[in-house]
Amino acid sequence: MQTTWGWLPAIYLFLGGLGAGALMVAAIFEFFGERYQSDFCPTALVGATVPGPLVILGTILLIFDLGAGLREPWRIFYMFTHFSSVMTWGVWLLTFFIPVSLVYGFLEVLDTFPAARDWLRGRRWLHWTKFLWNLPLRRTKRVFAGIGLGLAIGVAIYTGILLSAVGPAIPFWSTPAFPGLHIPLMPFLFLASAFSTGESLTVDLMATLFVDGRIPRGRRVHLIHLAVITAEALLISHLLIHAFGEGGAAAEAARQIALGQHSLVFWVFVILLAIIFPFVGHLYAAGLGRHLKPSGISSGISILFSGLFLRYLILVGGIHAFL
Amino acid sequence: MEISRRRFLGLVAAGAAVAASAPLLKGTLPATASERPKARYALVIDTTKCTGCGACIEACRLRNHLPEGISYIYRIVKGNNREPWFLMIQCQHCANPPCATVCPTNATYRREDGVVLIDERLCVGCKYCMQACPYQARVYDEERGVADKCWLCLPWVLGGGLPACVEACIPGARFFGRADDPNSEVSQLIASGRAQPLHPEFGTDPSILFYVIEAE
Ligand code: SF4
Ligand code: SF4
Numbered sequence: 049m050q051t052t053w054g055w056l057p058a059i060y061l062f063l064g065g066l067g068a069g070a071l072m073v074a075a076i077f078e079f080f081g082e083r084y085q086s087d088f089c090p091t092a093l094v095g096a097t098v099p100g101p102l103v104i105l106g107t108i109l110l111i112f113d114l115g116a117g118l119r120e121p122w123r124i125f126y127m128f129t130h131f132s133s134v135m136t137w138g139v140w141l142l143t144f145f146i147p148v149s150l151v152y153g154f155l156e157v158l159d160t161f162p163a164a165r166d167w168l169r170g171r172r173w174l175h176w177t178k179f180l181w182n183l184p185l186r187r188t189k190r191v192f193a194g195i196g197l198g199l200a201i202g203v204a205i206y207t208g209i210l211l212s213a214v215g216p217a218i219p220f221w222s223t224p225a226f227p228g229l230h231i232p233l234m235p236f237l238f239l240a241s242a243f244s245t246g247e248s249l250t251v252d253l254m255a256t257l258f259v260d261g262r263i264p265r266g267r268r269v270h271l272i273h274l275a276v277i278t279a280e281a282l283l284i285s286h287l288l289i290h291a292f293g294e295g296g297a298a299a300e301a302a303r304q305i306a307l308g309q310h311s312l313v314f315w316v317f318v319i320l321l322a323i324i325f326p327f328v329g330h331l332y333a334a335g336l337g338r339h340l341k342p343s344g345i346s347s348g349i350s351i352l353f354s355g356l357f358l359r360y361l362i363l364v365g366g367i368h369a370f371l
Numbered sequence: 372m373e374i375s376r377r378r379f380l381g382l383v384a385a386g387a388a389v390a391a392s393a394p395l396l397k398g399t400l401p402a403t404a405s406e407r408p409k410a411r412y413a414l415v416i417d418t419t420k421c422t423g424c425g426a427c428i429e430a431c432r433l434r435n436h437l438p439e440g441i442s443y444i445y446r447i448v449k450g451n452n453r454e455p456w457f458l459m460i461q462c463q464h465c466a467n468p469p470c471a472t473v474c475p476t477n478a479t480y481r482r483e484d485g486v487v488l489i490d491e492r493l494c495v496g497c498k499y500c501m502q503a504c505p506y507q508a509r510v511y512d513e514e515r516g517v518a519d520k521c522w523l524c525l526p527w528v529l530g531g532g533l534p535a536c537v538e539a540c541i542p543g544a545r546f547f548g549r550a551d552d553p554n555s556e557v558s559q560l561i562a563s564g565r566a567q568p569l570h571p572e573f574g575t576d577p578s579i580l581f582y583v584i585e586a587e
Binding site for chain 2 (some may be wrong): 052053092113115116117118119123124126127129130132133134135136139210214215216217218250346368369371
């Protein structure tokens with residue numbers, strides 16, 4: 049196992065993925081009209097408002113993880129400068145994602161709670177935001193949702209490319225998605241996991257808690273989540289099978305994860321909690337058209353936890369090529 | 372621990388005694404050694420002579436004022452229990468260095484003479500380079516929060532001296548010289564084909580370190 053990057057990076061990769069995934073769900077609800085089936089849509093509300101703070105928190109953790117960047121913070125600005133580095137792309141993506149998602153969340157709050165606008169009118173010191181609430185609300189919101197969706201996909205994929213970009217140094221991280229092609233698997237896995245955690249927060253948890261799981265086109269929403277969970281399962285199995293077949297450091301990583309010292313975490317917290325249990329829960333929900341409280345809350349929480357554990361396992365599985 | 376830039380400034384003074392070309396060293400290392408545009412260094416390690424004693428590890432630690440237990444060189448034991456042999460690993464000064472590609476701040480760069488350096492004034496300590504180096508040649512300077520690694524004792528070399536590891540090697544398993552001079556010992560070792568880069572399949576094109584490996 050490797051220790052250069054451990055829990056802290058796992059947490060900020062998770063927060064980045066969760067924020068990106070939640071915004072993707074909200075934007076999809078926005079574009080396909082589910083948002084407007086009722087006045088109060090907790091999925092879109094949480095999916096729009098939460099990503100900004102989550103990603104800000106993740107970015108703060110990232111900065112805390114920097115050695116010299118924490119002591120001499122101006123050095124962080126150098127991180128914008130080297131475009132061959134995937135980390136530089138990430139810093140730019142976060143720089144755009146955070147304000148866009150904050151504005152999107154702000155507009156969604158104004159749309160959901162008309163009283164918020166009156167409250168704002170009464171606050172002199174907030175009048176500088178006037179230009180935002182005077183625009184045609186829904187059309188502006190839609191623009192920000194669209195930009196946010198693109199950036200969210202970028203953020204989710206970036207967390208995977210960050211790992212795969214180390215190339216031959218860490219064979220487990222650079223496992224190809226398709227045999228023979230130089231397309232890495234990690235970005236797809238991180239995108240799927242981001243979407244799954246985003247959906248578990250906004251749909252499984254929020255919609256279940258606040259509107260009793262009654263979301264428009266619930267059956268389809270749960271089928272989509274089912275497909276994403278299946279994709280995750282296929283990607284994880286492909287990752288491990290390929291790593292075992294490749295031998296060397298990749299096989300050692302796969303061995304530690306599936307059979308060795310991390311196997312308990314892997315089988316319980318990832319396979320059982322992220323795959324099998326939510327799969328059954330969503331199958332049930334897809335049949336019913338909505339989550340019942342127990343299945344919604346339990347699969348929501350288990351997917352969130354397992355998203356964090358999955359990232360942790362992938363990070364500690366980053367064993368360097370044997371020399 | 373006082374190393375790198377401060378260390379370097381100290382070295383300029385110390386090196387002046389050894390070095391005729393001390394004026395070269397103007398406070399920070401020049402990005403290119405314009406005075407010697409064609410200099411290409413090579414370090415060959417003959418694993419058939421290396422006894423794995425670790426004198427190079429210790430010499431490197433002392434010259435670079437590294438804390439106990441940290442060195443730019445580490446040892447891998449190969450072979451079997453009865454006939455072990457040793458690979459001493461340090462930065463290979465790759466011509467195509469992945470550490471520099473992934474560095475978000477441009478702190479890691481490659482000089483024209485092939486030496487890969489870290490400008491620690493730029494480094495944020497993200498450790499991405501430590502992940503991307505397939506030779507695991509980088510260490511992390513906990514005290515100052517920056518990445519660190521073998522710099523080929525460049526100030527000594529530019530001043531006509533030798534890297535500490537080469538000076539310290541007891542069985543004489545380390546050869547250092549200029550690869551652009553066909554008469555040098557290292558050039559001849561490389562030309563003979565006995566000295567090869569380590570793991571060329573990584574695609575990083577190690578351009579300074581070569582190993583003579585005849586065991587296994
Ligand atoms: S050996 Fe590692 S640290 Fe040195 S140049 Fe190559 S990739 Fe960079
Ligand atoms: S630790 Fe420093 S040298 Fe290494 S990649 Fe980060 S900024 Fe660059």
